[in-house]
Amino acid sequence: MYARSGLLSQRSCSSHGRECATPVLAAQRRNNSTATKIAVEFDQSTGVAVMRLQGPPVNSLSLDFLTELCINVEKLEMDKNCRGLILTSSQPKVFSAGLDIMEIYGKSPERCGEFWRAVQEMWLKLYGSSMVTIAAINGSSPAGGCLMSMTCDYRIMADNPRYSIGLNETQLGIVAPFW
Numbered sequence: 001m002y003a004r005s006g007l008l009s010q011r012s013c014s015s016h017g018r019e020c021a022t023p024v025l026a027a028q029r030r031n032n033s034t035a036t037k038i039a040v041e042f043d044q045s046t047g048v049a050v051m052r053l054q055g056p057p058v059n060s061l062s063l064d065f066l067t068e069l070c071i072n073v074e075k076l077e078m079d080k081n082c083r084g085l086i087l088t089s090s091q092p093k094v095f096s097a098g099l100d101i102m103e104i105y106g107k108s109p110e111r112c113g114e115f116w117r118a119v120q121e122m123w124l125k126l127y128g129s130s131m132v133t134i135a136a137i138n139g140s141s142p143a144g145g146c147l148m149s150m151t152c153d154y155r156i157m158a159d160n161p162r163y164s165i166g167l168n169e170t171q172l173g174i175v176a177p178f179w
């Protein structure tokens with residue numbers, strides 16, 4: 001959700017605290033959460049917006065997450081007063097865990113296609129943005145998280161040896177499809 005000023009959305013974790021039978025079920029329930037995953041704070045006086053990723057537990061990039069992110073970038077892009085965008089995380093210790101594995105696990109080719117298009121749209125939107133984009137990487141940022149930060153103009157990462165970043169997806173047997 002995006003508006004011109006103020007912290008626009010507060011999230012609540014819908015899945016934590018519930019009994020979940022299996023990790024897959026837990027992840028699916030998390031993924032179906034309708035809570036807002038992106039919060040945008042726009043400071044009119046500086047022309048800089050801060051976009052906080054708040055998809056618990058690790059800001060994995062689901063279709064919903066990517067769609068919401070793209071809509072918010074698009075809205076800021078259309079606001080001529082917005083010149084800069086800082087992308088950061090509200091989750092402790094993690095910037096983004098990369099693509100949500102559950103989006104490509106056991107899904108139909110059509111659904112996978114839709115998902116990969118959303119991935120592509122995300123990085124094209126950030127890479128092609130006319131705003132100055134900065135990733136403030138305040139936690140680990142593997143694979144798709146690294147990709148997302150690489151498409152920003154600048155990256156600043158918290159100096160903590162526990163935080164890792166890099167393109168590890170081939171170790172999982174994931175190869176990006178042809179665009």
Ligand SMILES: CC/C=C\CC(=O)SCCNC(=O)CCNC(=O)[C@H](O)C(C)(C)COP(=O)(O)OP(=O)(O)OC[C@H]1O[C@@H](n2cnc3c(N)ncnc32)[C@H](O)[C@@H]1OP(=O)(O)O
Nearest residue numbers: 023026057058060097098099100101140142143144169176
């Ligand atoms: C062009 C192609 C580009 C990209 C391809 C990809 O992005 S593939 C995805 C690659 N991602 C990874 O390999 C990340 C794996 N995750 C981690 O390394 C750690 O989870 C992380 C991010 C360092 C956080 O560690 P932490 O100890 O804080 O959390 P934990 O590992 O216990 O994870 C908490 C729950 O989140 C689930 N989870 C983690 N990553 C993902 C993911 N990518 N997709 C979906 N779910 C993810 C994890 O299973 C835990 O779930 P739970 O039900 O609580 O057990």
